[in-house]
Amino acid sequence: MLILSQGFHAAVPEPAKEPEITSIYPIGAQLGRTYAAEIRGRGLKLARSIWFREAGLRARVLKVESIAGSNDILHAEVTVEESAPVGRRPLRVVTGNGVSNEIEVHVFPVGPGLWMEGKIEKRGGVNRYPIDVESRQTLCFEVTSGFRGFDPSITIVEKTGSWFDPERMNRVAFNDEPLYFPGLSQDARLVHRFEKAGRYWVQISAFMGQGGPDYVYNLRITPSVAAAPSLHPRLNGSWEERQFTRAMGLDWLDRVASRGGPEAAPRRVETFRAAVEGSAPIPTMTPPGIVEGRIGKPGEAHAIQFKIDKAQDLAIEIETPEATMPRFNPVVRLMEPGGTEIVTNVYTKLNNNGLYMMKMIQAKTAFSLGAPGVYTLQIRDITTDRGGEDFRYRVLVRPQIPHIGKMICSTDRLNLRPGETRTITVTLDREEEFGGVVALVAEELPPGVTAIAAMEKPVERPPLPNGGKLERYTPKPQTASLLLMASPDAVPMKMPAVVRLVARPVVKGQLGGPIRVADIPVMVLARRPL
C-alpha cells in the first residue's frame, strides 16, 4: 500500500460532506508515465491526497476547482511506475472530511498501437478519430470506459459518400461490446480487417447517446488482434464458488475444506472423462472426482456413471474454463438407476403467479442421494444448436463439505468522528449446511477506535411458495455486524488506516483458520466538520 499526500487545504470551510468521486480523466496510462488528471466528484475541496491501495501508482493533488451547481474537479499529477500491476487499480481521494469511495484507474501495458483519451462531453456526442490503414490490415479497437454509467460503442466509418450526399460517412463496422451479458464488461471491443487501404474514422459514442463530463474513456488501437476478449464475468468477491468461471484446480477441495473449520478434511480428487451418449459404453468415475470434457458438436451429450454404496450428501460443481454463459450453458442431470432424473443444476421455480417456469442453470448443486446404486451423470449444452472447441467443462462430484462461502461487507470505507459509532454488516453464506459458529474480528484498528460485536435482527424470509428446491442451489445466508466506535478523544487522522475484517469458523469448540472478509479504510475525522 502506498499513501501519498500533499498539504493542500482549502481556505474556506465546506459543509460536511464525505467525498464522492465519479471519474478520472484520463482514465489511466501506460506503465512508466506521469500525466495530468482530473478527478471529478463532490466534496473534494478539502482534498489532501490521492490514495492507491497498491504499489506502483503515485499521485499528488495540484488544485481543486469548485464549480457552482456542478461537481468539483480535482487536478492531480498521476505517476504510473514501471512496476505497477497492469489492469484496473483502485483509487480514493482523502479529504479533511474523510476518505472517498473507490474508482478505478487503468494501468495499461506498454505496447504498440495508438492510445487516445476522450470524453463524450454532451448528449448525442460522437468523437471521431481518423486512421490510415493498409490493405488487408487487421486492427483491434478497444474502448475502456472510465465511468460506471458510460457504455461506449465503436463505429468505423469511411467517407465514401453516397449518391445523395457525397460527404456521407458510411459505416464499415460496428460493435458495442463483444457480448452483452450480466457480469461482463460493457467496454467496447472491435476487431476489423480492412480490405482496402485508405483513411477511415473511428467513432466513439455512448450506447444510448448519453454524454457529460464524466463520460470519459480510453481508445486503444493496436495493429493486430490482441488477446481474445474475455467473455468471463469479473469475479467480485475474494471467494467465489457459485460462478461457472471460477477455477477448480486440484486443490479445490483443500480450499473448500479450509473454510469449514478444523475438522473439514481435504480429499484427493481424480479426473475422469465422460463418453458421448450413444457412442460408447458409459464409463465410471469415483467421487470425489472431476469429469472433464468438451461439447464438440451441437446437440452432443456426455454421460458418465458413479456408484455409491450408501446414502450420501453430495455436491456437483461445474466449471466452464473457456466458453461460458451465455454461449455455453452447461446442463448437468443426474439420473437414478431407472433413468429418472433426480437432480439437475437447472434450478426451476415458478413465477409469482405460478404461470411460468423460470429456469436458471447453477454452477453448484448440493443434494442428498437416499439410496445406494449406480447413478448416471449427463452433461450437455442447454441448446441443441451450439457446440465447439471451447465448450469445455469440468464437473466435480464430491461429498458435501460444510463451510463458509462468500462473504460480503456492506461498506467500503468508514469515516468516524470522535464519539461516533458506525455499523459494518457482513453477509456470509453457510454452504452445505455449515452449522458452526463464525467469529468476526476487526484487525489493525487505529488508535481510539474499538470494535464490538453486535446482533442484527435476523432476516426472516418465508420459503417462496413457488420457489422449487431452492436449498439445492443457494446457501443459507446469515448477517453479522460489528460496531466501530471512535472514542471521544480519538485523534483525528491525516490518512485512513486499513482495517481487516476476518471471519473464523468455530466447529465443536475448535477455532478454524482466519478467512479474510474485507479490507476497509477507516479514518477518524476532526470532531467538527471542516
Add this chain to the structure above:
Amino acid sequence: MKWMLPIFLTVAAFGADPPPVSIRVEPKEASLRGSGASQQLLVIGTYADGGERDLTGETVWKLSDPVLAAMEPGGRLVARTNGAVIATAAAAGRTAVATLHIQAVEAVREFQFSRDIGGILTQKGCNGSGCHGTVKGRGGFKLSPGGRTPKDDYEWIVKGGGYQVLTAEVKGPRTPRIDGKEPPKSLILQKATGSIAHGGGRRFAIGSAEYQAILQWVAAGAPYGPEEGRENRVTALEVFPRVVTLERNQEHRLLITARFADGRTEDFSGQALCAVNDQSVATVSGCTVKAGRLGETSVLVRAAGLAASATVGVIGPPLAAYSDPPRSNFIDGFVFDKLRRLRIPPSSLSSDQEFLRRICLDLTGTLPPPERTRQFLASDDPAKRGNLIETLMSTPEFVDYWTYRFDDLFRVGVFPNGINVKWSQMYAEWVRDSIASNKPYDQMARERIAAQGYDGPTRHYLPYDVIGPAGETMAEEMRVFFGRRLDCAQCHNHPYEAWSQDQFWGLAAFFGRVSKMGDTGAEYVVFDHPTNEAMGNGDVNGSIKLFHPRTKAELKPALLDGTVLQGSDRENPRKALADWMVKHPYFAEAAVNRMWSNFFGRGLVDPVDDFRSTNPSTHPELLDRLAADFREHGHDLRHLIRTIVSSRTYQLTGRPLEGNRDDRTNYSHAMPRALDAEVILDAIGTVTGVPETFTTGVADTPKATGQAPAGTRAIALRQPDLFYSRFLDIYGRPNRLTLPERSGKANLNEALHMLAGAAYQDKLAAPEGILRRLWNEGRTNDEVIEQFYLAAYSRFPEMAESKAIRDLIASNGNREEALRDFVWALLCSREFSENH
C-alpha cells in the same frame, strides 16, 4: 395438366362480333375412373382481340365412339365402357377435340361419408359459416365448415349432442339426427325438406337426388365408409378459369377439379358450392357465373372441406383504339394482359421527374438532392432509369431504409423485445447485417424461426421479458412469413377458412417447448426444452407439455397437412418447421406480395398478411410467377426489388386516363401513397436543411438522458420506441407491440401540427436552414422557388406556379415571411407528403 394453366378468359362482344379465331376444349385431356364417372367439358372461343368466352352452351358434340361414353346437355360426358374416346366440339363454325381415357368402369366407388353425405351438406349450404358451420353450430346442431372434419360431422349427425368450444365434452342430451328405424323421419331429412320447422328453410325437396342419397344412407345403417387415405383424400381444389371477364349479362361456367393425395384429379363441378361475394357484379347458379354491373368480384368455391376462388370482372364495351404498351418484364405481361381483358387502358410511362422522386423514396426513403434531380432530368441516356435503380440499390441509404422496413416487420424495439435496450440492439443489428449483406430471405426466416441461444433473432421470442405463448408466437410467424392469419383457429376451427384448431395447435406445438434460461431478466438464453427431460420440472410440479385447449390431448408438432414431426425430443423442432416453411409455396408468395405492396401501396393480395380463399389475389398468375422467380433466384430480395421497379407497371405515371380513373386494383396507373411518418420527417429535414434531434425523453427535461447523434435520421433510429417524437406519433409511427399496420390516412392532429408544429415552424425559421442560407446568399425569388421545388417535388416549377408564388411574395410586405410561407405550403402539400 395443360388445361389447368392459368388463362384469362374474356368474352368478346357477342352478336355482331366476328366468329372466334379458334376454339378449344377444356380439359383437353382427362381420365375418368369408376362406375358413373363423368367430366364437365368447356368449350372456349378465342377472338381476334385476345378475348375469350364460354361457347359450351352452343356447342354440338360428336363422340368418336358413342359406346364408350354419352354426352349430356351442357357438355357433361358420362363414361360407359373402358377405352379412349375423342369428343369433338363444333361451335361458331370451328371445331376442337378433347381426349378422355375411361378406366375401370366396372369398379363401383365405395361409399364415403365425407363425399357422399358431406358433399350434399356443402352444396346445400348446411355446413356454411352462416348456418350449422358456425363456431358453435346452429339450433343445437354443429357441422364443420364446408365439411372439413367429416369424422366430427358424422358423430354430430349419427349421435347428436351439443358442441362446446372449450371442451370436447358433448353438451346436453344426445339426439341423433337420423332415425335408423324410420329413415324418412330422420331429423336431417325432415328439417332439410322443411317438413318440420327449420330456421334455414327448405334445402332440398322430398324425393330429390339429395333426399334419396341421404335416405338410402340412413336405411343402410348410416355407415361412415373407408377412412381417408391417399386414394380418397382431396388435397386441393382448382377452379378454371381463375379470372373470368364478362360483358354484362353474359355467362361462364366454372370447372371445379379436385386433386387427390395420390395425384389423381376428378371433376367436382357437380359437387361444389359456388357463391359470389358481390352479387350486384355477378350471380351464380350452380357453377355458372352471370355478369351483372361493371366491376370486379370473386367467386368462392367450396367442396370436400376445401375452398378455392376465381375472380370475375364485368367489363364495358370494347375500346375503339386500345394501345398495347411495351413490356419491360414478365410483370407487365400479366398486368397489361389483365388490363386489356378488362378493357382498362394503362396510363403512359411516368415522366422522369415523377420516376426519380418515386424510385428514390421507394428504394431509399430519401428525396433526391436538387443537383441530382437536375442531372437526371437533363440526361438523355436511354438507360438512365435502369442505371439509377442500380445506383440507388448500392447506396447506404438503401440499407438504412430496408433495415427500417424490416425492423417494422420483425418488430424491433425495446418494448416488444423484452424491455432490454441491449436485446433490441442485438436484434436490430441482426436485421441490419442481413439487409446489408443481402442475406437470402429464406435464410433470414430460418435464423429467426429456429433461433436458439443468445443471438439477435432469439430476442423476438422474449416479448416483455417472457417467452410468448406458443399460439401467439406461431400466429405471428405465420403472418410474417406465410401471410396467413390463423389466429381465429386458436379457439375454434376457422369459420371461413380451411384452418382447423388442430392445425393451429399442431403448428403452435413447434413453439411449445421454447423456453428461456436465466434469472435476472437480462441474460435469458432461448432454448427448446425437451418434453421427456425434467430439468427440474418435478421440483415445481411443472410440465413443458402443451395440450389441445379443447380435446386436452397432448400436442405434438405437426405441419399443416397433419404430418407429425419425427425425431429426437432433444432436437430443435423449429429447425424442421423453418425448413418446411421456407420451402412451402406460401413462403415465397407471401414474401413477394409483401414486397410488392411496398411499391404499389397494396398487395396483390391485400392486406398483405391476409391470404385466404375469400380474399383472392387480383393477379394470381403474376403472384405465382413472382414467387417462382423469387425462389429461382435464391430468395434474393434485391433481385425481387429490381424486378418490380424495372417493370413498366411500376413506372407508369400517376396521371389517370378517363378510362382508368376508377381503377384501384389493377395497376393501370400509379396510385399516390402517403409517406411513412419517419420518411416524411426526414424529408422535411432534408428540404429545410434542419435535421431532427431525437432524445430518449421529451427534450429539455430530466428524462432526456440520451440523444441520437446529430443528423440521425428517423428511419435510422435503432430503438424508435425510446426516442420521443411528437411528430412521429402524430403521423402514425407504430409502436411495434403488434405487427405494424400503417394506415397512411391523414388526421386532424397532422393538420394542427402543420399549422403550429415544431417540425414545420422551427425548421423553417432555423438560422442554419437552407432558406436562411439562400436568403443570406442574396438569391432571387426565382432561384429560391426553383431550389425548393427541386428539393421537395423533384421537379422544376411550372411557369404558372412560379408566377403565382412571385405574386404572393410581392404582395407580402415581408419577403422573408413570404418565402417561409411558400416553403411551408410546399411541405404541407399532398404532392410533398405522398409518393406518386
